Amino acid sequence: MPEGAKAQRVYLSLREDISNGVYTLGQNLPGEVKLASVFEVSRVTVRRALHALCADGLVERRAGSGNVVCNSPSLNAPVAMNFNTLMPQVAEMGRNTTAKLLSFTYNKAPDYIAQAMGLATGDPVQIATRVRLTDDQPFSHLTTYVPQAIATSYSENDLANTPLFTLLERSGVTIAQASQSVSATLASPSVADALDVQVGSALLSLQRLVCDDKGRGVEYLVARYRPDLFTIDMTLARVGEESNRYWEPTIARDTAANKKSVSA
Amino acid sequence: MPEGAKAQRVYLSLREDISNGVYTLGQNLPGEVKLASVFEVSRVTVRRALHALCADGLVERRAGSGNVVCNSPSLNAPVAMNFNTLMPQVAEMGRNTTAKLLSFTYNKAPDYIAQAMGLATGDPVQIATRVRLTDDQPFSHLTTYVPQAIATSYSENDLANTPLFTLLERSGVTIAQASQSVSATLASPSVADALDVQVGSALLSLQRLVCDDKGRGVEYLVARYRPDLFTIDMTLARVGEESNRYWEPTIARDTAANKKSVSA
DNA sequence: CGCACTTGTATGGTTTGTAATACCGGTTTA
DNA sequence: TAAACCGGTATTACAAACCATACAAGTGCG
Numbered sequence: 001m002p003e004g005a006k007a008q009r010v011y012l013s014l015r016e017d018i019s020n021g022v023y024t025l026g027q028n029l030p031g032e033v034k035l036a037s038v039f040e041v042s043r044v045t046v047r048r049a050l051h052a053l054c055a056d057g058l059v060e061r062r063a064g065s066g067n068v069v070c071n072s073p074s075l076n077a078p079v080a081m082n083f084n085t086l087m088p089q090v091a092e093m094g095r096n097t098t099a100k101l102l103s104f105t106y107n108k109a110p111d112y113i114a115q116a117m118g119l120a121t122g123d124p125v126q127i128a129t130r131v132r133l134t135d136d137q138p139f140s141h142l143t144t145y146v147p148q149a150i151a152t153s154y155s156e157n158d159l160a161n162t163p164l165f166t167l168l169e170r171s172g173v174t175i176a177q178a179s180q181s182v183s184a185t186l187a188s189p190s191v192a193d194a195l196d197v198q199v200g201s202a203l204l205s206l207q208r209l210v211c212d213d214k215g216r217g218v219e220y221l222v223a224r225y226r227p228d229l230f231t232i233d234m235t236l237a238r239v240g241e242e243s244n245r246y247w248e249p250t251i252a253r254d255t256a257a258n259k260k261s262v263s264a
Numbered sequence: 265m266p267e268g269a270k271a272q273r274v275y276l277s278l279r280e281d282i283s284n285g286v287y288t289l290g291q292n293l294p295g296e297v298k299l300a301s302v303f304e305v306s307r308v309t310v311r312r313a314l315h316a317l318c319a320d321g322l323v324e325r326r327a328g329s330g331n332v333v334c335n336s337p338s339l340n341a342p343v344a345m346n347f348n349t350l351m352p353q354v355a356e357m358g359r360n361t362t363a364k365l366l367s368f369t370y371n372k373a374p375d376y377i378a379q380a381m382g383l384a385t386g387d388p389v390q391i392a393t394r395v396r397l398t399d400d401q402p403f404s405h406l407t408t409y410v411p412q413a414i415a416t417s418y419s420e421n422d423l424a425n426t427p428l429f430t431l432l433e434r435s436g437v438t439i440a441q442a443s444q445s446v447s448a449t450l451a452s453p454s455v456a457d458a459l460d461v462q463v464g465s466a467l468l469s470l471q472r473l474v475c476d477d478k479g480r481g482v483e484y485l486v487a488r489y490r491p492d493l494f495t496i497d498m499t500l501a502r503v504g505e506e507s508n509r510y511w512e513p514t515i516a517r518d519t520a521a522n523k524k525s526v527s528a
Numbered sequence: 529c530g531c532a533c534t535t536g537t538a539t540g541g542t543t544t545g546t547a548a549t550a551c552c553g554g555t556t557t558a
Numbered sequence: 559t560a561a562a563c564c565g566g567t568a569t570t571a572c573a574a575a576c577c578a579t580a581c582a583a584g585t586g587c588g
Contacts, residue, residue, distance in 0.1 A: 001269075001271060001272060001275065001312060001316050002269030002270070002271050002272050002312075002545060002546095003269065003545095004269045004464070005265075005266030005267065005575075006266075006575080006576075007265060007576090008265060008266055008268055009450075009463055011265065012464065013451075013453070013463065016449050016452065017452060020449065021374050021376040021377075022452075024374065024376075031533080031535085032535070033534090039453055039463065040453075041576080042576060042577045043577090043578090044576070044578090045575085045576065045577085047535085048266075048575095048576095049265075050535095061536090062534085062535075062584085062585080063534070063535040063583070063585075064533075064583075064585035065533090065534060065535080065585055066533090066534060066535080067534095067535085107286075107288065108285070108288050109285050110283060110285040110288070111289065113285065127285055145285070169509075176501065177499065177500065177501050177502065177514075178499065178500045178502070178511070179497065179499040179500075180498060180499075180500070181496070182446060182468070182497075183494075183495045183496070184448035184466040184467055184469070184489075185466050185491065186276070186465070186466045188273075188276040188277055188279070188280040189276060189277045190277055190281075191280070199268050199276075200268060201450070202450045202466040203448055203466065204448040225448075227447040227469070230447075231446060231447045232445070233443065233444070235442065235443040235444075236441065236442045237440065238439045238440050238441065245433075247442070249513045250441075266575060266576095269544095269545070270545075270546075295564065305546080306546060306547045306548070307547090307548090308547070309545080309546065309547085311566090312545090312546095314565095325565070326554090326555085326564085326565075327553075327555075327564070327566065328556075328563080328564045328565060329554085329555060329556080329564065329565080330555095330564065
């Protein structure tokens, strides 16, 4: 298997560091030879990455002096969706953002999904892939799996305009519980294309299983988010006495105050 | 800029499709020539990708017959730490895992951290970098920033053995609130080395600001987690009536039951 | 100035990924 | 059985990416 372009890895890594505040706007960045030894590549490769950063307007190259950071991408970014209990804000977002339906089929679900939802292997599910945009910028790539019996109660058109929760609850499903798991993955070509990022970028990954009051799975979500446009924020309060102190999530509908405290 | 290995793109794309249910377990996958034309690469390139998939145990290659899907990824994942309210389980983990102190200095904090903690730019903070391992596998890379006045109440040795929360509360600090932000980043050379992953791998990223009862920042955490060994899990319950339904986090100390439902 | 450091440029050679083509052998189906 | 498809293998060729090196030129500082 090919190793994957090294120059691109250097480029992405440096871009990360800049947007994460490792290198601030003043006069910084290690020298080319230093970077080359850190990344264990040749200086030519480092230069390719630096040229790309320069073309992006992130660094300015000064012969004899060094490379200075002259802009930060995510600083003035239209950041971010934020949520505490995750779901409610997603529902609210449904009104402020646009969605695009990429694919829509009925098929049997992958085993691990069928198993998690409590379906027999081979049961048909509706598989829909959507992309959500804010200000014409795609920030999330969602693939949902819904048992066919439930899914037939709404149309392909509904899906493009209305959040799935609303559709499900309108269909008479009583949503009771959800369990979700957050992780990170690399952008595969298809989602990279849909999210308008480079292949190999880091993406926030979310898997969610939604169950009704009878414990049957009604939705399984596989989501990918652009980390520069989307973060999962939450605030916790320390409660309890003495040796029995523990953390409790703060239920904050209006979390505007938190946005500034922990940037991203 | 290099384009990034084609064979790898085909590999990732196919893997995505398999795990997303586009190709199910039966007898499928288009022929090699068909795939080559779809991806607009040569047949040799497709074959490389298929060989890699075969080595992963995802497809079985049958001469004369075709390629059949024989497994789905993420099934046998060696998952994972899991937590709901994040903090308590971290404290529990402190006893089951080992930690290694990589660096320990007093220095001025980066601008954006000083600002978030409400410090004057230039105020010295203790900067400690630790790696946590489970079964000798490093899974998290933590960098903590603590104001020097507070940090002097415990020793460098304490830090390697005891969770920071315990140390802080033992020092008389009244921890009141925390706000955190979850995202994804690429592995930079230094953390990649510490976490034993390739440079450019995807990592789960967590930033956390902890404040005391007077609203002063007492700890700022920058954490990186290996997505294959660590996920953030949580369960939510749907409560409320009719139009006022919303999600509420389930406070689950014992979340063993959730582990199986949403794998990773 | 002169030294130490930086980026800019040029050269040559090696490695790697990719393409195009041809041929062999197994599988399926008419 | 024979034709049509499939994957397995091999060859040749080309281009891109990468590396190592050396040297020129710009900058900052004592």
